[in-house]
Amino acid sequence: MARVNPDFVSELYKYGEKDFSACYNCGNCTAICSLSTAESSFPREMVRYTTLGLEDEIKSSLKPWQCYACGECTTDCPRQADPSELMMSLRRWLMAQYDWTGLSGLLYKSLPLSLVAFVLTLAGVLFYAMQHQFNLEHLMEVGHLFEMVAIGSVGVVILLPNIARMWYFTILKPGVKVSFVKYVKSLGELFVHMFTQKRALGCDDNQFRWFEHFILVLAYLSLLFTTVFLDWFSTESLFVHVLGYVLSGLVFIITVDFVRHRIQKKQAVTKNSQPSDWFFVVWLLLMGLTAFLVKFFQDMSWLESNKWLYIFHFTILVQWALIIVPFGKWTHFLYRSFAMYFEKLKG
């Protein structure tokens, strides 16, 4: 027995949804979807849950994560109810539900609040730099330290508990019985999907988009590794030197293409960009660009006279690590792959 919750729809509208109520339940979306199967069918089911406001059912469902937004359902919807957009909004809503701090929800729903967060972090960086008389050497040292501390603390304090909550909502609470052996045996699924997004290849139109995304993920993770653990900004190794340039260049090029798509709005996935989507791609782009420039200026020995560049890069880094990674779109990297893992556990 489930009770209707008519307020859920208006809540979801704040996450970017707008047209789904036009749906008349024909099921074309589910029939046309190349990822939907008889055992796990969507998006129509999610449309129904949303219509009736069955929050528990949505929270315990992994189906929003199984969709990779190829947009075929939206193209073929006879009522222009845009099921693809509903799945996206549900993913945003789910991220907010998984987040124990509740900050994700606030930032998704409110653009002003997001802007305030970005301004506050900028002010923080500037204030810190001012206190240390804009000493470049000190700032770069702190920047490097910050990266390591941020990765560790955000991971432990925010991301791990959130994954645990996701596990609680989707496995524990619905009463799915999973043996320890299965947890271990299914781990492969987690890593395969985390690094390859293999499932997205099942979308009909998606091969190039998948390839770009695949390269971006690898480049981003390697760049992170290069800067944090191989200490790209003060390395002696020529290999690391060149590697860093190549990786930051790749991140920059691919994100430029992603931004272009979002401006052109030609694909279903880029048609309705929410502020969180923009922040994600633009900050990724800026990360690639500023990292490249900082290193280049450093190698040309221009950095000493252009300290602002490093401070800009540092600000981007801080905003990325404190806002976008824990509370923004970055988490889809984790939730998508864990969703595949949990789905394997359920099966």
Added chain:
Amino acid sequence: MKKRIGVYICHCGGNISDYVDVAELGKMFHKEENIVVSKDVMFACADSNQKDMIADIQANQLDGIVVASCSPKLHLHTFRNVAIRAGLNPMNYVQVNVREQCSWPHSDKPREATVKAAGLIRAGINRVIHSESLDNIEVEIKKSVLVIGAGVSGMKAAIELANNGHEVFLIEKEFSVGGHVGQTGKVFMTGQDGRQIVDKLYQQIKSRNNITLFTGAVLEKVSGSLGNFQVEIKVKPRHLNAANVNQVKVDERMTFIVGSVLVATGFDHYQPKAGEYGYGQFPQVITLPEFNQLMDKSKGELMCQDKPVGSVAFIYCVGSRQTKGENKYCSRTCCNAAVHTSLQLKEKFGNIRAYHLFRDIRTYGKHEVMYEASCRQGDVYLKYEEKEMPLVSAEGKQLLVKVKDYLTAKKEIEIPVDMVVLVTGMVAREDSTRISEHLKIPIGNDKFFNEIHPKLKPVETVIKGVYIGGSCQGPRNISESVQSALSAAAKVNTLLSKDTISVDPVIARINPDACIWCGKCADVCDYTALKEVEAGGKRIAAVNKAVCTGCGICAPVCPENAIEVAQFTDKEIESMIDGFTTQFDIPERQQEAEESEQDAVTQMKEYPQVWKEILAGMTNEQNTIPQIAENSKLSKELVTWHLMTMNKYGIVQPARMDEKELYFYYKVKNH
């Protein structure tokens, strides 16, 4: 007794003559006495033959003709017209069906088909010998019409008939006109108020001198028939003010004569039974018409039991589509009405949540746009099945509706609401049986009035001169009701535009000497055509010529054999039986021909040259006609024709079919 008869036997271009030996039959009847002309013709219905027939009739002074051809459904009137043009009474023409009854069904037995045809023709000749000349019966038509029911349908029909210059009597049971539409607010698609529509029609009625409107009037008695109905109505007294409320008033009775009756008595809303979805149990459960009136009366905020209404659940198909109940039909208007109400609800009262518990949404035609608008405004639709009906119970001051939603994997859903609206369907008027008794209109299983044919005679009833229109025929919306009422009005207009109407003379006749008036015939007559009258000092039955359809049901029940139907008299029927059972001597020509052909083939010493060429052209086991034609240098048509014959005598046989080309492969079976 006819002495100069013409018989024409049709080949129908081979349709008949391929199996029935038409030429032989033509010759056979030539020998009979009374028969002056006997011919076999290629196409009896051809213009040239019709002209020949007229010439034959006039030259030989024929007094009866028989054509043995196809079904009378096809050409009875063709040859009756030939008779009329030749100056012969059309009732002295008899059609015999030797195509549908002989050549087509008995193509496998040509000789028997010929024997049967001979018997049928003989029967036809015997019938025409005894046939009588009859003229159509002319019935006088009174130029006035009674329209029953002053809803939109009746009013619109009355105006239309008045515009055509007929005297219209419009009677309405209630004291006000307009029926259900008169109690309705905004209607789809024009957004007009129902009352405005009724008011407009009422003004038009008032401005016409030839419409007499009686309100508070019911039908009391109807007698007479097509063109001349005597109608008696009873007009109830009305108590308009306190001054005359205590005065004893009696019903006023009035009679008038009308040429036709148009029934537009409309429908009743289904009234839910006590306890159906909590109706009568909870004051917040009301029907859709009641809800519409509540909405209409409310200003600013919608209130129920002194509480503002924030949410409403509509339960569809209440009193419709009951697979086990009385009303099996779909009322077809209620989905539209409920969706329309839901749109009005938002428009008038803002943010009220609407839940629609439907079985199937049938917002047909242009109403579909309303359904889409309703979805887009956020109305929630849930689908239930009849076997698992929603349950309405109380929850605090609210109601709780529980439903198994078939759109959400049959999940049990609870919906707390302030009001439940039962979307009720249409049922036949409670007093429609009374109307039907007066006018003899048949009533269907669904209790609505029945037309003769829903597609081809949609407003005609089996009672001549009585027409039906609007929702008394079955559930329909305003425009559909007006459409059918107007088409009924058009039929009435056609009838009244003539001074008299011709009625077929094939009707029952009473033999006054034999009749003893037992009343059995009147009991079985579906059309009330038989009445008791006084004639020659005794009571006998009399046939109303305008009403009788000549169905013949009265004839066999008469214990005195005092009834016969024109054209089907005992003498005619008995002579036909005699004719059909006459023995005929028919030579077995066709069968002999077949046998001799077979003999010729089996006794062949050698195949004909062309067969040899075809067999030579069949190089392997699988040959298609085009291949054989190419190999043997013969035309495809010739090859086809000969292959069929060779197949018949087992020389070749089709092996299998080429799916793509749709050709048979032939192979040699027996050289």
